[in-house]
Amino acid sequence: MYDFAYHKPSSVADAVALLGDSEAKALAGGQTFIPVLKQRLNKPSAVVDLAGLGLSGITVTATTVTIGASTTHVTVANSAEVKKAIPGLANLASWIGDVAVRYRGTIGGSLANNDPAACYPSAALALGATIKTNTREIAADDFFQGMFTTALEPGEIILSASFPIPEMSAYEKFRNPASRYAMVGVFVAKTASGVRVAVTGASQGGVFRHTAFETALSANFSASALDGIATPADGLNSDIHGSAAYRAHLVGVMAKRAVAAAA
Amino acid sequence: MPQVTLTVNGKTASVEVEGRTLLVELLRDKLGLTGTHVGCDTSQCGACVVHVDGKAVKSCTMLAVQANGAAVTTIEGLAAADGTLHPMQEAFRENHALQCGFCTPGMVMSAIDIVATHPDGLSEAEIRHCLEGNLCRCTGYHNIVKAVSAAWPVMHGKVAAE
Ligand SMILES: Cc1cc2nc3c(=O)[nH]c(=O)nc-3n(C[C@H](O)[C@H](O)[C@H](O)COP(=O)(O)OP(=O)(O)OC[C@H]3O[C@@H](n4cnc5c(N)ncnc54)[C@H](O)[C@@H]3O)c2cc1C
Ligand code: FES
Ligand code: FES
Numbered sequence: 001m002y003d004f005a006y007h008k009p010s011s012v013a014d015a016v017a018l019l020g021d022s023e024a025k026a027l028a029g030g031q032t033f034i035p036v037l038k039q040r041l042n043k044p045s046a047v048v049d050l051a052g053l054g055l056s057g058i059t060v061t062a063t064t065v066t067i068g069a070s071t072t073h074v075t076v077a078n079s080a081e082v083k084k085a086i087p088g089l090a091n092l093a094s095w096i097g098d099v100a101v102r103y104r105g106t107i108g109g110s111l112a113n114n115d116p117a118a119c120y121p122s123a124a125l126a127l128g129a130t131i132k133t134n135t136r137e138i139a140a141d142d143f144f145q146g147m148f149t150t151a152l153e154p155g156e157i158i159l160s161a162s163f164p165i166p167e168m169s170a171y172e173k174f175r176n177p178a179s180r181y182a183m184v185g186v187f188v189a190k191t192a193s194g195v196r197v198a199v200t201g202a203s204q205g206g207v208f209r210h211t212a213f214e215t216a217l218s219a220n221f222s223a224s225a226l227d228g229i230a231t232p233a234d235g236l237n238s239d240i241h242g243s244a245a246y247r248a249h250l251v252g253v254m255a256k257r258a259v260a261a262a263a
Numbered sequence: 264m265p266q267v268t269l270t271v272n273g274k275t276a277s278v279e280v281e282g283r284t285l286l287v288e289l290l291r292d293k294l295g296l297t298g299t300h301v302g303c304d305t306s307q308c309g310a311c312v313v314h315v316d317g318k319a320v321k322s323c324t325m326l327a328v329q330a331n332g333a334a335v336t337t338i339e340g341l342a343a344a345d346g347t348l349h350p351m352q353e354a355f356r357e358n359h360a361l362q363c364g365f366c367t368p369g370m371v372m373s374a375i376d377i378v379a380t381h382p383d384g385l386s387e388a389e390i391r392h393c394l395e396g397n398l399c400r401c402t403g404y405h406n407i408v409k410a411v412s413a414a415w416p417v418m419h420g421k422v423a424a425e
Contacts, residue, residue: 003282005282027329038304047282049329099393099395100320101321103320
C-alpha cells in the first residue's frame with residue numbers, strides 16, 4: 001500500500017474542504033477501499049475518514065426509512081424497525097459478505113462504490129430511494145450510471161439514503177460461494193403504484209430495472225406471472241463463475257423466489 | 264507520523280504508525296502479538312479476526328489509525344492469567360476443531376462473537392452462516408461447528424465448565 005495522510009474531520013464542512021483536494025479520497029467502513037489500496041489500484045494523497053461525522057442512524061416515519069451513510073450493514077440487518085417496515089432491506093443487509101464485513105461496511109460506502117455485484121444498489125433502485133448528499137438530493141433512477149459509476153461529483157459526500165416503504169418487498173441473491181457477492185441478485189418491491197424489479201450482479205452496466213418483469217408483476221403479483229418471460233443475455237456478465245446465458249436464467253429464478261418470499 | 268493509542272488485551276499501548284499501517288501490522292509487528300494471522304490479501308479468509316470494541320472485525324481490513332481509542336482483544340487475551348483456556352478455546356481442543364491451526368485464532372475470535380450475539384440459542388445452520396468469513400483448509404469445518412455448539416452453553420452459564 002502507498003502511504004497517505006490520514007484525516008478524521010468532525011464536521012461535513014471540514015470533510016468537504018479536505019476532499020476538495022482532487023487526490024484525496026473518502027474512507028467509510030474500508031471493506032472495499034482498503035482492499036483496493038492494498039492492491040495499489042488507487043494512490044490517494046490523503047484519506048478522509050467519515051467516521052467522525054455523526055452520519056450513523058436509522059429514522060422510520062409512516063412512509064419512509066432513512067438510513068445515515070455511516071450506518072453499518074449489521075445495524076440495518078438487526079434493526080427491528082427496518083425489519084418491520086422493509087423486511088427485504090434488512091434481509092439484504094444480513095446477507096452481505098460475512099459477519100466481520102457487516103460490522104464495518106456501510107450503506108453509504110456501498111452506494112457510492114456501485115460495485116456491479118453489490119447488493120444495496122438493487123434495493124435503492126427497486127424501492128425508488130432518494131440519496132441525499134452535502135449538496136443535493138438524487139433519485140436512485142439517476143444515481144446509478146453503470147459499473148462503479150454514480151452521479152456523485154468528485155468530493156461529494158453521501159449523507160443518507162431514504163427508502164419509501166413498499167407494501168411488500170424481498171431480495172434474493174445467488175451468491176458467489178467464495179466472495180459471497182451477488183452473481184445475480186434481484187430486489188422486488190410492490191407499491192400502490194406498481195411493482196419495481198432491480199437486478200444486480202448480472203449486467204456489465206451494473207444494476208438495472210427489469211421492465212418486462214415489472215409489467216407482468218404489476219398485473220399479477222405472483223411467481224407464475226414470470227413464466228415464459230425470457231431475460232436477454234446480451235450485455236450480461238460472462239466470467240469463470242457463470243456464462244451470460246446462465247446469469248440470464250438466474251435472473252428469472254431469483255425474481256420468482258423474491259416474489260414468493262415477498263408475497 | 265500519526266500516534267495511535269489503544270487498549271490491547273487490557274493494556275494501554277501508544278504506538279507511532281504510518282497512515283497506511285494496518286491494524287494487523289500494528290498488532291504483529293509493533294506489539295509482537297503474532298497470534299493474529301494473515302492468510303490472504305483479499306479480505307476473505309478471516310485468519311486476522313480480532314475484537315475491536317467487542318466486535319469481530321478483520322484486522323487486515325482496518326487501518327491502525329481507525330482503531331485509535333479502541334479496546335482490542337486478540338487470541339492472546341483470551342486465556343486466564345493462570346493459563347486456563349477460554350471456554351471456546353477449550354471447546355476447540357476438546358472437539359479436535361483444529362489441525363494445522365493457521366485459521367484457529369480468527370476462527371475462535373469469530374466463534375466467540377457468534378455465541379455472544381446469540382443469547383437465545385444457536386442452530387447449526389446459524390453457526391455455519393456466521394462462520395462464512397472464516398476459511399479453513401484442513402478440518403472440513405465439521406468439528407469447528409461442533410466446538411461452537413459445545414461452547415454455547417458454557418459461555419452462557421447453562422452448564423458448569425469442566
Ligand atoms: C469479503 C467481502 C465480501 C463482501 N460481500 C459483499 C456482498 O455480498 N454484497 C455487497 O453488497 N457488498 C459486499 N462487500 C462489500 C461491502 O459491502 C463494503 O462494505 C461496501 O461495498 C463498501 O462500504 P464501506 O463502508 O466499506 O466503504 P469504503 O470501502 O470505505 O468505501 C468505498 C468507496 O465509497 C466511497 N465512499 C464511502 N463512503 C462515502 C460517502 N458517504 N460519500 C461518498 N463516497 C463514499 C469511498 O471513497 C470509496 O471509494 C464485501 C466485501 C468484502 C471484503
Ligand atoms: S488476512 Fe485474510 S481476511 Fe484478513
Ligand atoms: S486448521 Fe488448518 S486452516 Fe484451519
